[in-house]
Structure formats: C-alpha cells, structure tokens
Amino acid sequence: MDLIYRSTRDNKVSVTASKAILKGLAEDGGLFVPETVPALDRSMDELAGMSYRETAYEVMKLFLTDFTEDELKDCIAKAYDEKFDTEEIAPIKEADGAYYLELFHGATIAFKDMALSILPHLLITSAKKNQVKDEIVILTATSGDTGKAALAGFADVPGTKIVVFYPKNGVSPIQEKQMVTQKGDNTFVVGIKGNFDDAQTGVKKIFGDKALEAELAEAGFRFSSANSINIGRLVPQVVYYVYAYAKLYAAGKLAKDERLNVVVPTGNFGNILAAYYAKNMGVPIGKLICASNDNKVLYDFFATGTYDRNREFILTTSPSMDILISSNLERLIYRIAGADDAVDRELMENLSVSGKYAVTDEMKTQLTDFYGNYASEAETAAEIKEVYDKTGYVLDTHTAVASKVRRKYAAETGDGTKTMIASTASPYKFTRSVMNAIDIKYDSMSDFELVDELNRISGVAVPGAIEEIRTAPVLHDTVVEVDDMKDTVKKFLGI
Ligand SMILES: *Cc1c(COP(=O)(O)O)cnc(C)c1O
Numbered sequence: 001m002d003l004i005y006r007s008t009r010d011n012k013v014s015v016t017a018s019k020a021i022l023k024g025l026a027e028d029g030g031l032f033v034p035e036t037v038p039a040l041d042r043s044m045d046e047l048a049g050m051s052y053r054e055t056a057y058e059v060m061k062l063f064l065t066d067f068t069e070d071e072l073k074d075c076i077a078k079a080y081d082e083k084f085d086t087e088e089i090a091p092i093k094e095a096d097g098a099y100y101l102e103l104f105h106g107a108t109i110a111f112k113d114m115a116l117s118i119l120p121h122l123l124i125t126s127a128k129k130n131q132v133k134d135e136i137v138i139l140t141a142t143s144g145d146t147g148k149a150a151l152a153g154f155a156d157v158p159g160t161k162i163v164v165f166y167p168k169n170g171v172s173p174i175q176e177k178q179m180v181t182q183k184g185d186n187t188f189v190v191g192i193k194g195n196f197d198d199a200q201t202g203v204k205k206i207f208g209d210k211a212l213e214a215e216l217a218e219a220g221f222r223f224s225s226a227n228s229i230n231i232g233r234l235v236p237q238v239v240y241y242v243y244a245y246a247k248l249y250a251a252g253k254l255a256k257d258e259r260l261n262v263v264v265p266t267g268n269f270g271n272i273l274a275a276y277y278a279k280n281m282g283v284p285i286g287k288l289i290c291a292s293n294d295n296k297v298l299y300d301f302f303a304t305g306t307y308d309r310n311r312e313f314i315l316t317t318s319p320s321m322d323i324l325i326s327s328n329l330e331r332l333i334y335r336i337a338g339a340d341d342a343v344d345r346e347l348m349e350n351l352s353v354s355g356k357y358a359v360t361d362e363m364k365t366q367l368t369d370f371y372g373n374y375a376s377e378a379e380t381a382a383e384i385k386e387v388y389d390k391t392g393y394v395l396d397t398h399t400a401v402a403s404k405v406r407r408k409y410a411a412e413t414g415d416g417t418k419t420m421i422a423s424t425a426s427p428y429k430f431t432r433s434v435m436n437a438i439d440i441k442y443d444s445m446s447d448f449e450l451v452d453e454l455n456r457i458s459g460v461a462v463p464g465a466i467e468e469i470r471t472a473p474v475l476h477d478t479v480v481e482v483d484d485m486k487d488t489v490k491k492f493l494g495i
Pocket residue numbers: 110111112145146228265266267268269270271272320321398424425
C-alpha cells in the first residue's frame with residue numbers, strides 16, 4: 001500500500017508521493033502532507049553503520065513509496081556525490097559544548113543543497129512515472145539561498161526550465177553574485193522591487209492562476225515548485241537528522257535512546273519540520289528549539305498561540321530567515337488540528353485576510369515538543385565572537401542565531417540535555433557580517449579580501465563555490481516590479 005498524501009486544506013485530496021512532488025502545492029492552495037509519518041524500520045545500531053546515501057534510502061523509501069528501489073537509489077546517487085566537498089556529506093563539529101551539524105558542504109554552501117541536489121532527480125523521475133511529457137518550469141521565490149541551490153540543481157537538466165525571483169535589496173552581496181552569475185540556458189534570475197514575502201506571494205499567485213496554467217499547457221509547459229513547500233524537499237531533509245543522531249550514537253557521544261535536543265535557525269519552517277518528522281519516525285529527539293532572528297513571528301506564536309504577521313519586516317544579517325509567513329507551519333497546524341482540513345482552511349483564510357490567526361487551547365497543548373526564542377542582531381554578532389574567541393570555530397550568522405537561542409533555552413529551563421545545532425550556512429556566504437562581528441576593523445576590506453582573511457583566521461579552506469564567483473561574469477540583470485512578475489515569466493517562456 002502506498003503512503004498517501006493529502007492536502008492540508010482538503011482531506012478528499014489523495015495522491016501518491018510522485019504526484020505530490022510534481023504538483024508542489026495542492027490545487028486548493030494547501031500543502032501536501034503524508035497521511036501518517038512512517039516509523040523507521042531499521043534499528044539505531046543498524047543505522048549507525050550506514051553511509052549518508054544508505055541512510056537516505058532507508059528514510060526516503062518510507063515516504064516515497066511509489067518509487068522503485070532502483071529509481072530512488074539512482075536519485076540518491078546522483079545527488080549526494082562529489083558536489084559535496086566531504087564524503088560524510090553532513091559532518092558534525094563539536095564546539096563550546098554543542099554539536100554543530102554542518103549542512104553546508106554542497107555546491108552552494110548552504111543547507112538548501114541537502115534537498116535541492118536531489119529534487120531535480122525526484123521531479124524528473126516523478127514526471128516519467130506519471131507519463132508527463134510537458135517541460136517542467138520551476139518557479140521559485142528565494143530569500144537568498146534557495147535560489148542559488150535550485151539554480152545549481154536544475155541548470156542544464158533536460159526537460160526543465162527554472163525562474164528564480166529574489167528581493168533585489170534583501171540578499172547578501174555574495175548570495176546575489178552567486179545567483180546572477182548562474183550559467184545554463186534554462187536558467188533565469190530576476191530581482192524584484194520588494195521583500196521576500198512579496199516574492200513568495202507573487203509566485204503563489206502565479207501558481208494559482210488558472211488562465212495562465214491553460215496557456216502554459218497549450219505551449220507544452222507546466223509549473224512546479226522548488227520551494228520548501230514541496231515534499232520532495234521536505235523528505236530529503238528528514239534524512240540528515242536520522243543520520244546525525246546515528247553518527248553521534250556510533251561515536252559514543254549518545255547512549256542508547258539518549259535524548260538529543262535540536263536547535264534549528266528557522267525561516268519558512270521547513271528544516272525544523274523535518275526534524276519533527278524525524279522525531280515522529282522514532283529518532284530520540286527531545287525538544288525542537290525554533291530559533292528566529294528579529295523577525296520573531298514564530299517566537300510569538302509558540303509563546304502565545306497567535307500567529308501575527310502584521311509587523312514591520314526587518315532586514316537582518318541572517319537574511320535567509322527574514323520571513324514573516326512561514327509556509328511550512330501550515331503542515332504543523334493541520335496536524336495539531338487533528339488533521340481537520342476545515343480548521344486549517346479557516347486559519348489560513350484568517351491569515352490571508354487579516355494577517356493573523358489564533359490556535360485553540362487544545363491545539364496549543366500539542367506544541368509541547370517545540371520551544372521558540374530569538375536572537376537580536378547584537379546578540380547574534382556577540383555569539384559569533386564568543387564562539388570564535390573560545391574555540392576558533394567560526395559560525396555564520398544564521399547558525400549564530402540558533403547558537404544563541406541554545407544558550408537562552410538552557411538558561412531559561414535548566415535543561416541539560418545534549419544539543420545539536422543545525423548549522424545552515426558556511427561563514428563564507430556571509431563573510432562581511434561574520435567578520436564584522438569578530439572585529440569591526442574588517443569593515444574597510446572588500447568582499448574578497450574578507451574571504452581571504454576569514455581563511456586566515458579560521459584555517460577553513462575557501463569553498464569552491466566562493467572561488468568560482470571571484471571572477472565570474474554577471475549573466476542576469478533583470479529587475480522588475482512585483483506586479484510584473486507574471487509577464488516576466490511569460491516573456492522568458494516565449495508565450
Ligand atoms: C533557508 C535557510 C534557513 C531557514 O530554513 P527554513 O527551512 O526556511 O526554516 C536558515 N538558514 C539558512 C542559511 C537558510 O538558507
């Protein structure tokens with residue numbers, strides 16, 4: 001029996017994993033969720049001896065049940081290869097009493113690579129399985145990291161095109177340079193005059209446009225999404241939590257069944273939801289600690305049960321977390337509503353109309369697995385400096401938010417459970433903010449001088465992704481108004 005995926009907004013929707021991956025978002029605007037979260041069918045002792053690829057297969061086969069073993073293993077082999085600069089794929093570093101799970105060893109040095117290096121293969125396999133002949137057009141809004149990781153994943157993949165929208169003034173210089181230098185005839189990168197939420201809302205609108213969908217079909221195209229709402233991204237992210245726990249256990253850092261708290265620097269709520277799924281699969285994860293920057297919508301939500309996006313959007317030094325609408329939270333809402341699609345629909349309608357919603361007390365009692373807190377800009381910078389001064393280990397700004405929240409959680413609760421921090425980006429991706437945090441004297445240096453200086457003080461080799469863009473020519477310079485996003489897509493497709 002195949003695992004069935006339902007829409008969070010309509011329980012009558014029932015599709016296989018490959019169909020859910022192809023569609024991205026359900027017709028009704030809901031997100032696809034597995035009817036149940038499957039339990040691991042391997043013991044921790046078995047998992048302890050497995051490679052990343054082997055673990056990926058053991059986890060993903062339980063979610064993507066309509067893929068054959070060969071199909072899945074083929075996708076996994078194509079994704080987790082030399083594109084990663086370490087055989088371990090996701091190594092763990094110990095510093096200042098915490099474990100840092102480094103998820104940034106892929107092509108674009110941010111954790112988005114963990115899922116976006118496999119998504120194109122899952123998507124193409126899904127298309128084949130479902131006799132889809134159309135060319136697949138990936139449409140993505142990015143707060144900086146998804147865009148480049150998706151471009152790298154899809155560039156020159158036959159049968160696909162990819163359009164990426166990013167907030168023109170809302171990403172780091174290195175992030176922007178990485179995107180606008182992207183090669184590949186099937187790639188198109190567009191800056192918008194707005195913030196990430198504008199980009200994401202614009203993309204959702206295009207997805208919901210029935211007339212456009214018909215026009216596209218006529219021309220032999222169909223849209224799909226590489227955003228973290230696609231279960232083809234969520235499922236691969238569950239893998240590294242299983243893998244990391246198993247590696248800590250194998251190394252004797254965790255006793256059998258010992259709990260491990262996990263701190264996740266959070267934006268769209270995809271990464272932490274993956275950790276929640278891993279916990280539900282049977283990994284002995286304790287608290288799921290949700291770390292926000294100054295855009296602390298989620299902190300307020302966990303504290304009060306009210307989600308309220310009506311507030312100023314703050315540009316921070318952790319731009320990939322500058323988000324006021326955390327799309328993946330809807331999957332959790334649906335679940336704590338007891339898989340009640342009517343409740344989910346009502347709350348999401350409230351969000352869309354008034355920018356907020358409140359969960360019931362009954363729903364709130366089911367959030368005890370989670371804890372939310374945030375780090376201000378000053379706290380984030382101080383955290384980078386503190387960890388560097390104590391240990392020589394350099395955190396990026398996003399990881400530093402999580403690292404600070406780890407301390408706040410421990411101070412507030414006295415919980416001494418061992419803790420792993422999801423380390424979501426290489427410090428080389430946010431060099432200026434990182435180096436300024438360590439010493440303000442660095443502010444006078446150019447971006448690439450800072451890269452060399454970071455190399456000197458950390459002893460960590462400059463990643464290939466950074467070396468590449470030192471001299472790469474700009475290939476994309478389109479900037480448009482939010483209202484022109486749809487026409488921009490049509491123009492690129494020639495329809
Ligand atoms: C995307 C991103 C995040 C946020 O992850 P979500 O899954 O959207 O919550 C955090 N840090 C970095 C570096 C990212 O690129």
